Structure formats: structure tokens, C-alpha cells
Amino acid sequence: MAGLSIKDVTKRFDGASALDGVSMDVADGEFLAVLGPSGCGKTTLLRLIAGFETLTGGCIRIGEREVSSRHVNVPPEKRRVGIVFQNYALWPHMTVAENIDYALKVARISRAEREERVRRALALVNMEQYGGRRPASLSGGQRQRVALARCLVAEPRLVLFDEPLANLDVHLRASMEDEFADFHKRTGTTILYITHDQAEAMALADRIAVIDHGRLMQLATPQTLYHEPANEMVASFISQGMVLPATVESPEIDGHCRVRVLGQELVVRCRKGERPRKDARICCRASQLTAVTARKPGFDGTVTRAVYRGGAARIEFEPDGTPHLGLHFEQPDPVTFAAGSRARLALTSGWLIPVVEAA
Template identity: 70%
Template sequence: MAGLTIANVTKTFGDYDAVKDVSLDVRDGEFLAVLGPSGCGKTTLLRLVAGFEKISSGQIRIGSDVVSDASGSVPPEKRRVGIVFQNYALWPHMTVAENVGYSLKVAKVDKAVARQRVADALSLVNLDGLADRRPANLSGGQRQRVALARCLVAAPSLVLFDEPLANLDVHLRASMEDEFAAFHKRTGTTIVYITHDQAEAMALADRIAVMDHGRLAQLAAPRDLYREPANEMVASFIAQGIVLPARVLSAEQEGHVRVEVLGHEVVVRCRPGELPRADAKICIRSPDLEIAGKGEAGFDATVTRAIYKGGAVRVELSPTLQPDLHLHVERQEPGSFEPGSQIRLKIMSGWLIPNGKPA
């Protein structure tokens, strides 16, 4: 296997930068998810790594080999990169074994060797005994595993996934997440996994790269991404974070500051070295908001909508001091949340969004 290095890569279409000055270092054996909204550049980045598009500037290395730079580009078939597509791309007239072994046939690998490699690849993805079936006789999850086996049989140094679960229903997605996690643990393959689904990325990846308008917004472990977003875009994008204007009043103990937000003072987490400032913003999550008890400090808000979600209610609110802001809380217990009713809320915790570029 091999790691992946993307150094200051830009891809321009006409006067539009689909990918802009992106640098990533994917460690050997790492599972990296690339996450972002539609149009953020994540699929273009995958196509650049695969060799389907040529970079406009920068450099891409797989292991120690330069595969793309200003002087040229190594063809996709010579990069030893495996790709698992969203739509499987299986030949319907071929059996499972024939689909998986097609690249070996083209490469004129000895038939006995090819049969063994196909059998090994099918075993890796738990498809033993299905070699003679046609794709039409398989479930969606099984077809996805055939596509994965076809990728693995060529012994790639790097595997790219292009939103592989997007076409599966909910219960199959959960099952395939388990399959991908088990596969990565068994093989130690270096994986770059393109997705728009945050739950997938959080469940599977060692680290997540969040992209925004062609740029890398943040690269971090899932927990750090959730708890310590580097900027306002990441804060609001990840797990529907709530971004609120705040004033930093003072530094408290290391890694914490006292802020005023919506007329309510609260201590929130921060990067070391933060100083008092007026133009700050904090990120809070739904669990950070609680209904204030009688006499407790907090701020008033108006219920705008209550949505039943099966065992819980999502309550959407507008704070009285700034009605243009939108808050939401999840409530497990029954209660009356009629639109127009008033609730007093308190902020229990949060994160001070760093001022300027991420460190």
C-alpha cells in the first residue's frame, strides 16, 4: 500500500477554480473521508488523484512516485489506483467472477493465478459462493461488494470511493458501512472516501477533510471536527451547528473564555491564547442548549416550529434579542412546543470559532 500527497493542487475549468490550492497528506493505511456540500470540489479532487483530469498546478504523489505535476501526468491505468463508483459499473452479461477478473484477463495473467486472485478478492468482501451469479441476481449491497472486489483484485496501492453508498437504502447503507470498516481493518488499504454524508464520514474515517468552494476548510479527526471547527463554514456544516455572534469578555482557565451571547454570559472552550474581542462567533450544538429553570440566567426565544421525529421533537426557535437567528433543540420528553410560545433557554457549553485562518 502507499500514502497519498496532494501539494498545492489547483484545477481550473475556464475561469473557474474547481479545486484551489489544496494540500493533503494521507498516511499509508489511513482512511480519509473527503466531505462537503455539492459543488465543493470533492469529486474533482478524486478525479485528479485517479488521473481522469489533469491538474492546473501543484503536485500529486502516490507513495514516493509523482503521478501529476506541471510537467505531465501518469495515465490512470498506470497509477495502481482502484476506484469504487457510486453506480457499481458492472457488466450485466458477465458473472461475478468474470466481472472481478476482467482486468486480469486484459493483463493476460495466467488463468490459474487469476482464478486464485479472484477467489481471494471475493473472500475478502464476503462473497464466497457467489462467483457464478450474474449482477441482476444480487442485492444492491452485494453488487457494491463485487465492485470492491474488482477493484482489489488488481492489488491497488490506493483505493478511491466515489460516494459508494449513495444508491443504497438506509438499512443497506448501515450494513455496508460495517463492511467497509471491516475491510479496511483486514487489509490496511489506504482509502480516500468521497461522500456528502456526514454520518458515513464520522463512522468510517480516521480523519475528515472538509472542502468548501474548492478549498480545504479543515482536516481533522471526526471528534475534533465536531468539537473544534476551524471556521464558520465548518461549524455550521458539521452536524447542523448553530453559529451565534458573541463578545469575548475574558480568558478563564486554559482553553476557556467567558463570552456574552444573546445577553447571556457563558464559559466556552477555545484555542489557547484567545483574547477579549467584540466580533467573535461561537458554535453550539443542540445538546448545548437547555431550557432554563425558574430564576436561572438565560435568554428568551420564540418557538417557530416543532417537528416530531419519532421519540423526539425538534424544536426550532428564534431568540427575542435577534429574531433573524435560528436555533434548534432536540427534546426527548413530551412537552408543549406550540408555535409562538415563549421558552427561556440557557447555553451550557460551546466553542469559540478561531479568529482568522485555521492553524
């Protein structure tokens, strides 16, 4: 088991930056998810840590050992890093036990030690009874557990997951999330988990690193990302947050300040030291929007779409005078809003997005 340190890591391909000055530290035994839209640099980061790519600048350490820099590039097989891929990558002509044993055999480990390590790895993923089977006879979830066992048998210092649940159906993914969480709890292995699935990251990770266009946007716990996004990208990306223009009308007191949003005044949460300013932005969630009567504080607009989802509907709404500003909220049964109907909404709370300081 080992921690991971990434300092000012940059990677360029033909002059274009895939990663730009990314820094983060993963503690021993921590489960860190790396989250971001397609093409943001997640997989490039994993490949740099594994040693499949050489970096352009910066430094990567696993434990106390420097494994990548402009002057050092430790080969992948000497980094003691395990990788669980999206496509399992199991040998179809080998049994489960033979797949797990293969790397140990190549490393010339004695037969007795290999058998014991394979047995322990199968036990860790609850697959002891499947050692003699071929991969084709297993379910997708079982194959993923075999891939995990094959990774663990090499006793890696760090385990990298490359979107391991992307090829599984919804029900199996939920089951495998439980498997991964249980595995991490039992072994205490340091894990870096690449995914584009927010629910997956929120369910599994101790902390989440959000990356966009090769830059680290925020590294925080799932709760902090949701309730206190550091910038507009994180605010809108996490859980379909809505970013609204606001004017800050009072300084911060006890973590709150008064703002005006779409003509409505309300108190929102904010960072310490916030001062009155124009051109501010707040982040709000669907649960913080509610329909109100004409006499209540709020703002008017038109329902553009109502999408029924069983027991409730997602109501999409455009405030008057700001047609580009699409809002949404949930209405439980009975659903009374329809496309084209008029409504008045009110914000009940929100988070004042901090000013992004220039680098």
C-alpha cells in the same frame, strides 16, 4: 499500499476554480473521508488523483511517485489506483467472477494466477459462493461488494471510493458501512472516501477533510471537527452546528474563556492564547441548549416550529431581537412546546471559533 500526498493542487475549468490550493497528506493505511456540500470539488479531487483530469497547478504523489503535476501526468492505468463507483459499473452479461477477472485478463495475467486472485478478492468481501451468478441476481449491497472485489483484484496501492453507498437504502447503507470498516481493518488499505453524508464519514474515517468552494476548510479527526471546528463554515456544516455572535470578556485560562452571548454570560472552550475581543463567534450544538425558568440566566424568544420525530421533537426557536438567528434543540416526550409559544433558553457550553488568519 501507499500514502497519498496532495500539495497546492488547483484545477480550473474555463477560468473557474474547482479546486484552489488544496494540500493534504494521507498516511499509509489511513482511511480519509472527503466531505463537503454538492459542487465543492470533492469529485474533481478524486478524478485528479485517479488521473481522469489533468491539474492546473500543484503536485500529487502516490507513495514516493509523482503522478500529477504541470509537467507529469501518469495515465490512470499505470497509477495502480482502484476506484469503487457509486453505480457499481458491472458488466450485466458476465458472471461475478468474470467481472472481477476482466481487468486481469486484459492485462494478460496467466489463467492460474487470475483464478487465485479472483478467489482471494471474493473471500475478502465474503462473496465466495456468488462467483457464478450474474449481477442482476444480486442485491445492491452484494453488487457493491463485487465492485470492491473487482477493484482489489488489481492489487491497487490506493483505493478511491466515489460515494459508494449513495444508491442504497438506509438499512443497507448501515450494513455496508460495517462491511467497509471491516474490510479496512482486515486489509490495512489506504482509502480516500468521497461522500456528502456526514454520518457515513464520521462512522468510517480516521480523519475527515472538509472542502467548500474548492478550498480545504479543515482536516481533522471526526471528534475534532465536531468539538473544535476551525471556522464558521465547518461549525455550521458539521452536525447542523449553530454559530452565535459573542463578545470575549476574559483571556484564555486552561482552555476556557468567559464570553457574553445573547445577553448571557458563560464559560466556553477555546484555543490557547485567546484574548478579549468583540465580533467573535461561538459554535454550539443542540445538546448545549436547554429550556430554563424565567429567573435563570438565559435569553427569551419564540418557538417557531416543533417537529415530532418519535420519542422527541426538534424545537426551532428565534431569540428576541434577532429574528434571523434560528436555534434548535431537542425535547423528549412529553413535548410541551408548540409553534408560537414563548420560551427561555440557556447555553450550557460552546466552542469559541478561532480567528481566521489572512492567507
